[in-house]
Amino acid sequence: METLNQNQILKHTRLYIEDFFKGESTGHDAFHTFRVTNLAVYIAKSENCNELFEVEMAALLHDVDDWKLGGDSNLSNAKNWMISQQLSLETINKIIDLIQQVSFKGSKVETPVSSLAAACVQDADRLDALGAIGIARTFAYGGKNNRLLYSPDEKPTFHDSYESYKTKQSSTFMHFYEKLFLLKDRMNTITAKEIANKRHQFMELYVKQFLEEWNFSENY
Numbered sequence: 001m002e003t004l005n006q007n008q009i010l011k012h013t014r015l016y017i018e019d020f021f022k023g024e025s026t027g028h029d030a031f032h033t034f035r036v037t038n039l040a041v042y043i044a045k046s047e048n049c050n051e052l053f054e055v056e057m058a059a060l061l062h063d064v065d066d067w068k069l070g071g072d073s074n075l076s077n078a079k080n081w082m083i084s085q086q087l088s089l090e091t092i093n094k095i096i097d098l099i100q101q102v103s104f105k106g107s108k109v110e111t112p113v114s115s116l117a118a119a120c121v122q123d124a125d126r127l128d129a130l131g132a133i134g135i136a137r138t139f140a141y142g143g144k145n146n147r148l149l150y151s152p153d154e155k156p157t158f159h160d161s162y163e164s165y166k167t168k169q170s171s172t173f174m175h176f177y178e179k180l181f182l183l184k185d186r187m188n189t190i191t192a193k194e195i196a197n198k199r200h201q202f203m204e205l206y207v208k209q210f211l212e213e214w215n216f217s218e219n220y
């Protein structure tokens with residue numbers, strides 16, 4: 001069999017992603033993956049990263065084994081897909097390594113990256129959790145998981161392990177404090193930091209307005 005070139009593999013992978021995420025409604029749909037991919041490539045180019053193919057593939061496959069979507073920690077879906085595309089074991093391992101470094105694991109859990117390529121993919125996924133789209137995705141995810149929008153007496157919990165982060169039950173609104181507002185300071189690249197700052201400011205405005213509306217009737 002003739003080996004596929006990188007452009008063909010990327011094209012096939014995009015189709016695989018469209019199919020894979022059909023019907024997904026928690027904000028981890030194919031459009032999320034494509035936005036993350038575009039951001040990752042944009043960051044990689046402006047940071048002069050020379051592993052563009054690996055960055056793009058890792059971004060495309062970063063959520064196919066996500067725990068939130070019932071995936072396993074061996075990243076079987078990503079691996080099997082890349083094997084089907086006849087990528088070399090060396091390239092597959094490189095891309096798997098990048099995917100493993102994407103996830104946010106809790107407010108107090110450090111998630112350092114081992115390379116510029118890993119930094120680009122991690123930053124891209126975190127950027128899509130911020131701003132107007134980040135807000136929409138946060139509430140969509142909370143609704144799907146039966147969370148309240150907001151619970152006035154609640155205080156944020158800063159999780160110190162991935163396990164406790166995964167089992168959290170707080171209202172969706174707490175997610176701003178437990179994760180979203182922390183992300184701008186966790187960006188690895190200058191390019192992502194600039195984008196994150198703008199999105200962060202927008203979320204602050206949003207949260208302020210949200211609380212003003214929530215408390216409106218109390219003032220009369």
Ligand code: NI
Nearest residue numbers: 036062063125
């Ligand atoms: Ni993601």
